Amino acid sequence: MSTWSRNREPFLLTAAATVLLLGGLALAFFWAPEDADQGFSQKIFYIHVPIALTAYACFGWGAWKALRLLWIGDRKYDLESYTAIHMGVIFGLLTLVTGSIWAKVSWGQWWTWGERQLVLFLILFLFYSSYFMLRYSTDPGPRRERNSAVYALFGVVLIPVSFLAVRIAGTILHPTIFTHEGANLPGEMLAAFLVCLAGMLALAAGLYRVELAGKRIDAQLRELRELLA
């Protein structure tokens, strides 16, 4: 990738995210019909589900980079995997908070332990939150990079479990919108949702690029300080 495109990538991604998110929310509020069952509170769906899917994507991306580190051995993948998991944890926390707000207005409670999808997402979130404890409990170097990569790969197994559990086991409260038969919502809602999802993924990609650049500069400055000392 050329320096020109690498330097402009965060700008282009965040610009795309702004346009897509504003467009998606305009569609959600002014074009998509109000849900017959939940009413206005269903509008949370347009950010909650894209945030949750983005969290899964970040964890998956982190695991892919971890696999590349273990497979190829290039140390640059360690920082990329760590940054993706960092982003995943932020989006995971946002999923839990927006989900709790939606739960309160729809079900009358902030949280319920009876829902497998919620509990499995919480486990996934806590698993990846512990990644940082593992990472910083060992000294920097190949050993820490390998341990972190193995941990990141273990966590990715929880993603399909979390995603499919509610479909296999059935659910009482948490709605299942996407089934084997397709999307269980009107076309306008689906279109608004897809634009919001694209915007959220672009936002995560933009933040990932900015964060990665910051971490790389940090590492290079540390190296330079050691050379000058």
Next chain:
Amino acid sequence: MTTAEKYVTAAYLVLLGAVLTYLVIIALKVGRLEQELADLTRMAREKLGG
């Protein structure tokens, strides 16, 4: 404002708040990196006798 509208607003504000918080963190980080780079430039100049 209905109860549903209040909760929907709260959910969207959480997202906005997170993005703004991230912006503040990045701004602080850029400031720190700028300071560190200035220190290293000074150290390099001293080392080279410039």
